[in-house]
Amino acid sequence: MRSLFLILITSHVGLGVMWNPKTQAAPYPDAVGSPNSDSALLRRRPALDSLVPVSDTHQLVWSEKWPASNVRFGQVSAVSVDKHGQVVVFHRGSHVWNAETFDIEDNYLRKEDGPVDEDTVVVLDPNTGSIIKSWGKGIFYMPHGLTIDSEDNLWVTDVALHQIFKFPSLSSLTKESKTPLMVKGVRFQHGKDDSHFCKPSAVAVMKNGDFFVSDGYCNSRILKYDKEGNLLLVWGRSSFTGTYGIRPGPYQFNVPHALTLAEDLNLVCVADRENGRVLCFNAQNGTYTFEISSDEIGPRLFSVAYSPAKGLFYIVNGPFDESQQVKGFVVDVNTRKILSTFQTGSSQLSDPHDVAVSPDGESVFVVQLDPHRAWKFVSKGSDKESLSSSLPNQSTSSVTSSSTLALSSTPTVKTAIEASNSSLPVGLNLMVNNSIAKAMSAPMVAVISLMVVLLCVTGSGIIWCMRLRRQGRPPVLEFDLSEPGYERNSLMHDDEE
Numbered sequence: 460m461r462s463l464f465l466i467l468i469t470s471h472v473g474l475g476v477m478w479n480p481k482t483q484a485a486p487y488p489d490a491v492g493s494p495n496s497d498s499a500l501l502r503r504r505p506a507l508d509s510l511v512p513v514s515d516t517h518q519l520v521w522s523e524k525w526p527a528s529n530v531r532f533g534q535v536s537a538v539s540v541d542k543h544g545q546v547v548v549f550h551r552g553s554h555v556w557n558a559e560t561f562d563i564e565d566n567y568l569r570k571e572d573g574p575v576d577e578d579t580v581v582v583l584d585p586n587t588g589s590i591i592k593s594w595g596k597g598i599f600y601m602p603h604g605l606t607i608d609s610e611d612n613l614w615v616t617d618v619a620l621h622q623i624f625k626f627p628s629l630s631s632l633t634k635e636s637k638t639p640l641m642v643k644g645v646r647f648q649h650g651k652d653d654s655h656f657c658k659p660s661a662v663a664v665m666k667n668g669d670f671f672v673s674d675g676y677c678n679s680r681i682l683k684y685d686k687e688g689n690l691l692l693v694w695g696r697s698s699f700t701g702t703y704g705i706r707p708g709p710y711q712f713n714v715p716h717a718l719t720l721a722e723d724l725n726l727v728c729v730a731d732r733e734n735g736r737v738l739c740f741n742a743q744n745g746t747y748t749f750e751i752s753s754d755e756i757g758p759r760l761f762s763v764a765y766s767p768a769k770g771l772f773y774i775v776n777g778p779f780d781e782s783q784q785v786k787g788f789v790v791d792v793n794t795r796k797i798l799s800t801f802q803t804g805s806s807q808l809s810d811p812h813d814v815a816v817s818p819d820g821e822s823v824f825v826v827q828l829d830p831h832r833a834w835k836f837v838s839k840g841s842d843k844e845s846l847s848s849s850l851p852n853q854s855t856s857s858v859t860s861s862s863t864l865a866l867s868s869t870p871t872v873k874t875a876i877e878a879s880n881s882s883l884p885v886g887l888n889l890m891v892n893n894s895i896a897k898a899m900s901a902p903m904v905a906v907i908s909l910m911v912v913l914l915c916v917t918g919s920g921i922i923w924c925m926r927l928r929r930q931g932r933p934p935v936l937e938f939d940l941s942e943p944g945y946e947r948n949s950l951m952h953d954d955e956e
């Protein structure tokens with residue numbers, strides 16, 4: 460009995476250490492200009508994969524048979540999934556962005572070639588990967604960003620035209636329809652004022668119709684508009700510091716390349732491409748909130764997509780040198796730790812340009828410029844862990860945190876959260892709120908509690924063994940990414956007790 464007790468205690472401490480509850484207590488500790496966040500970023504950090512407990516629910520598996528074998532693209536620059544789950548890609552057809560495309564002052568040099576003469580927007584069946592519809596011939600010169608908003612409107616950016624466009628839903632567009640609902644920016648004219656963009660890279664649209672533009676390759680700023688297109692906010696400036704070791708500030712970009720919204724957390728997040736990081740800002744007022752970066756992702760980060768259903772970010776990095784592995788990363792929104800990575804089995808993603816996630820969070824799509832490719836990944840074992848998830852007693856921080864991780868991927872709990880749809884508190888609180896417990900029936904609670912205990916016993920066995928073998932403390936603590944508030948010493952102390 461005593462040993463069982465010991466094992467239980469150990470497992471709690473063990474899980475607590477591995478999932479580091481301290482980091483979760485305060486979802487957004489990085490203050491603007493916090494010295495801690497800067498120094499934390501300067502430390503070199505080894506790869507996280509081997510150290511972070513990886514659960515199957517966060518693993519993505521490449522879908523080999525997607526898209527259909529007869530589907531061909533040019534450089535594929537963007538992908539989005541609409542609310543029905545259909546996959547929409549934006550590609551450049553016969554146009555290619557290379558050294559002859561722009562002059563040094565960002566003027567497009569190939570106007571006389573005319574617009575792309577193939578359909579640039581292609582709708583794919585999410586399951587079979589066959590083409591449902593294509594559209595967008597004779598309009599765009601150099602496709603870049605694409606997103607479908609919650610009302611099915613199609614938004615695209617063209618870096619040659621220096622414009623962004625809103626079109627009505629693809630289902631209503633005929634081959635002949637070329638009239639946008641809204642255009643921002645001036646055709647072929649770049650600039651940096653309220654009416655000009657310079658190679659704008661992406662658009663993100665909130666449920667209320669307000670939208671963000673990342674602008675872009677030359678302007679290094681984010682703009683927010685209301686749904687009529689009136690400018691509300693502008694922030695960001697360039698960060699071409701060029702000095703290794705000097706981290707750019709939180710409002711500096713080196714190619715803001717893609718956008719994703721986490722509306723449940725009131726965030727808009729920017730893939731700050733050449734700074735190798737994701738920066739998240741308050742979606743109401745543009746205040747910096749936190750950053751995601753790691754040595755494993757490296758110095759280039761091309762795109763990010765957020766799944767509210769899973770509470771996860773999906774990130775693709777980019778080629779840098781031989782030591783840099785190009786792949787996809789799954790990152791927890793609360794801890795901002797890498798939970799798993801994904802890659803194909805063959806014809807590997809080597810130059811990915813954009814990533815998107817389906818509304819249910821079960822499928823992730825990645826597109827690439829060269830070689831021209833689109834891939835689908837599906838999450839593995841989505842139901843397996845549902846029982847381990849609930850019922851944390853909030854007084855036991857280790858159990859709370861372990862269940863939090865499982866919660867974010869559990870259908871049962873999702874439903875519970877949806878059921879209590881009052882204006883939910885931001886971030887972690889949402890996951891561990893007692894209302895979840897309330898929403899579950901008593902027998903369920905009993906079963907789940909049992910499962911938690913079982914899980915702990917099993918977990919503790921493994922941790923116990925690892926510990927005996929290593930004779931030291933687990934190194935996990937060393938590699939927390941971005942949590943200045945995280946108190947290593949006090950945790951160690953607990954651990955050694």
Ligand SMILES: *[C@@H]1O[C@H](CO)[C@@H](O)[C@H](O)[C@H]1NC(C)=O
Pocket residue numbers: 741743744745746
């Ligand atoms: C932006 O909004 C957040 C949350 O509402 C608030 O904490 C913050 O102080 C605001 N920042 C500014 C600059 O108004």
Ligand SMILES: *[C@@H]1O[C@H](CO)[C@@H](O)[C@H](O)[C@H]1NC(C)=O
Pocket residue numbers: 852853854
């Ligand atoms: C859960 O925590 C509360 C205090 O927050 C405590 O009163 C209660 O006894 C705990 N329940 C269990 C099962 O440990």
Ligand SMILES: *[C@@H]1O[C@H](CO)[C@@H](O)[C@H](O)[C@H]1NC(C)=O
Pocket residue numbers: 878879880881
């Ligand atoms: C859930 O949201 C809907 C619409 O947003 C609202 O009408 C309803 O009252 C909410 N339910 C609860 C339990 O808050």
Ligand SMILES: *[C@@H]1O[C@H](CO)[C@@H](O)[C@H](O)[C@H]1NC(C)=O
Pocket residue numbers: 879881884888889891892893894
């Ligand atoms: C849990 O949710 C209720 C409303 O559903 C809210 O009043 C309470 O503050 C929440 N608790 C936490 C810890 O977020």
